[in-house]
Amino acid sequence: xxxxxxxxxxxxxxxxxxxxxxxxxxxxxxxxxxxxxxxxxxxxxxxxxxxxxxxxxxxxxxxxxxxxxxxxxxxxxxxxxxxxxxxxxxxxxxxxxxxxxxxxxxxxxxxxxx
Amino acid sequence: xxxxxxxxxxxxxxxxxxxxxxxxxxxxxxxxxxxxxxxxxxxxxxxxxxxxxxxxxxxxxxxxxxxxxxxxxxxxxxxxxxxxxxxxxxxxxxxxxxxxxxxxxxxxx
Numbered sequence: 001x002x003x004x005x006x007x008x009x010x011x012x013x014x015x016x017x018x019x020x021x022x023x024x025x026x027x028x029x030x031x032x033x034x035x036x037x038x039x040x041x042x043x044x045x046x047x048x049x050x051x052x053x054x055x056x057x058x059x060x061x062x063x064x065x066x067x068x069x070x071x072x073x074x075x076x077x078x079x080x081x082x083x084x085x086x087x088x089x090x091x092x093x094x095x096x097x098x099x100x101x102x103x104x105x106x107x108x109x110x111x112x113x114x
Numbered sequence: 115x116x117x118x119x120x121x122x123x124x125x126x127x128x129x130x131x132x133x134x135x136x137x138x139x140x141x142x143x144x145x146x147x148x149x150x151x152x153x154x155x156x157x158x159x160x161x162x163x164x165x166x167x168x169x170x171x172x173x174x175x176x177x178x179x180x181x182x183x184x185x186x187x188x189x190x191x192x193x194x195x196x197x198x199x200x201x202x203x204x205x206x207x208x209x210x211x212x213x214x215x216x217x218x219x220x221x222x223x
Contacts, residue, residue: 033211035213040215041215042118042200042212042213042214042215042216043200043202043213044213045211088155090157092157094211101144101145101147101162101204102147102159102162103147103149103159103162103202103211104159105149105156105157105158105159107155107156108155108156108157110155
C-alpha cells in the first residue's frame with residue numbers, strides 16, 4: 001500500500017518550458033488535490049478533483065491545468081513555466097468517511113523555474 | 115473563506131518541556147486536522163478532530179467548537195519532534211480545506 005506517489009521530486013525548468021507533475025493514490029479516494037507551498041505561506045490550493053472525471057479551480061489556478069483521467073491519477077501541467085511558479089508542489093488525497101476523514105500527501109516536488 | 119491562524123509562528127523549547135501550539139479559525143467546520151512537516155518536506159497527518167480530544171503517544175489534540183479553537187500539545191518534548199506543525203480545517207465539501215501557515219518547532223537537546 002504505497003499511499004500517494006508523486007513524481008518527480010525535483011525539477012528545474014527554463015521559462016517557457018512545460019512539464020507535468022504526476023500523482024497517483026492507491027486508497028480508492030474520491031478527492032484529490034494539488035497544492036503549492038511557498039515560504040511563509042500556508043498550502044494554497046491550485047486545483048482539486050472531487051471525483052473521477054471532475055476538476056475545479058482552487059485559489060491559485062492561473063498557469064496550471066489538471067487531468068483526472070481515472071480514480072487513481074491526478075496530474076498537474078505547467079504549459080509555459082514562469083519564475084513565479086517556483087515552489088514546492090504537493091499532491092494530496094482525502095478519505096471522506098465522516099468519522100475518519102484523513103489527509104494523505106505525496107512527498108512533494110521542488111520546482112525551480114529559471 | 116475560512117481564515118486559519120496559528121500561534122506561535124516559531125517556538126523553541128528545551129528537551130522535556132510541555133509544548134502547546136494553537137489554531138483558531140473563523141467559520142464553522144466539519145473537521146480540523148493537525149499535520150506534521152519534517153525538515154525533509156514530507157507531510158503526515160497526526161490527528162483529525164471534529165470534537166473533544168484525541169491522544170496518540172505524547173501528542174494530544176483538543177478542539178473547542180464553540181470557541182473555534184484547537185490546541186496541539188506535546189508532552190516530554192524531544193529533538194525528534196522538531197518540525198513544522200500545520201493546522202487545516204475542512205468544511206466537509208471536497209473543496210474546502212484551508213491551511214494555517216504553520217508553527218516551526220525546534221526542540222533543543
